[in-house]
Amino acid sequence: MELTPFMKSLGLKYPIFQGGMAWVADGKLAAAVSNAGGLGIIGAGNAPGDVVEAEIKTAKSLTDRPFGVNVMLLSPYAEDVVKVILAHQDSIAVVTTGAGNPGKYVADFKAAGIKVIPVVGSVALARMMERVGADAVVAEGMESGGHIGKLTTMALVPQVVDAVKIPVIAAGGIGDGRGMAAAFMLGAQGVQMGTRFLVATESKVHPNYKKAVLKAKDASTMVTGDFAGHPSRVLKNKMAKKYIKLEKAEALKDKPDFAELEELGSGSLRRAVIDGDTATGSFMAGEIAGMVHKEQSAAEILQDVYQQADKLLSGKD
Ligand SMILES: Cc1cc2nc3c(=O)[nH]c(=O)nc-3n(C[C@H](O)[C@H](O)[C@H](O)COP(=O)(O)O)c2cc1C
Incomplete structure (x- = not known):
């Protein structure tokens, strides 16, 4: 599978983002994903700036590869988190945003060389994000874990692809290479997965939580x-x-x-x-929890998903 110019510009081996999950996606998980060739993303959630900064420093100490930070715009600390990100602009490649419009921060991020990729659940929001200067959007369907929109990934992704000129990354309900291949057929240039990474070996999620996902x-x-x-x-x-x-x-x-x-x-x-x-x-957790049967390293997850998608898309099977 040939990476698109946008995915290449992010320095990725695999066009796979690990979703920036609040409480879950820390510097260690993000670094493991980035080291393995995907895009690791630290989830800032509602954490204060200094907590997020500590995770950024951890990621920096564990990887030289590009990683990102997810900013929850509704967080009372969103402004502080943005300041911290800008202070570490040399090592942060991407900011994804959730729960709102990052418009007022876009110019500063872009001036710092950071790509802005908002998560959207509708065509209207995708169009608005393109207008405010987003570099790409993550179109996330309601199959996903965490906060969700109204549309399914199957219906949302092609409509967003048709509505905007910027690259679209699909999220929600992608659990293996079949889901990734399907997302590409819908016009996505990459995928973002959250639920599957909950049970990564490098994920700090409590064993009871991992067990619940594996049993789902x-x-x-x-x-x-x-x-x-x-x-x-x-x-x-x-x-x-x-x-x-x-x-x-x-x-x-x-x-x-x-x-x-x-x-x-x-x-x-x-x-x-x-x-x-x-x-x-x-x-x-998302609906694909029922497809997650074992704990694997981030590297194994990325390889499994990518290789299966690559075979399907290139007709090698
Ligand atoms: C536990 C958990 C926490 C999440 N927290 C966030 C968050 O803070 N910000 C965000 O933009 N997305 C968040 N998400 C969504 C993921 O980043 C990702 O887009 C989603 O999980 C993809 O769908 P999937 O679960 O079907 O793989 C969260 C998902 C989970 C499972």
């Missing part, structure tokens, strides 16, 4: 937060079921008040990733 079947995920307007795909567990029950009850009221739910959800990803708490943790 096709219908093991559910979407919480839909009524409150911030849907998230998670593995079904006690916490998710309790959340949905409360959420539905609240939504039926004349004046729904989601404060209690906010409280319940607050810190729940940390409790899953760090504590492996199955009672109160949100085990965010």
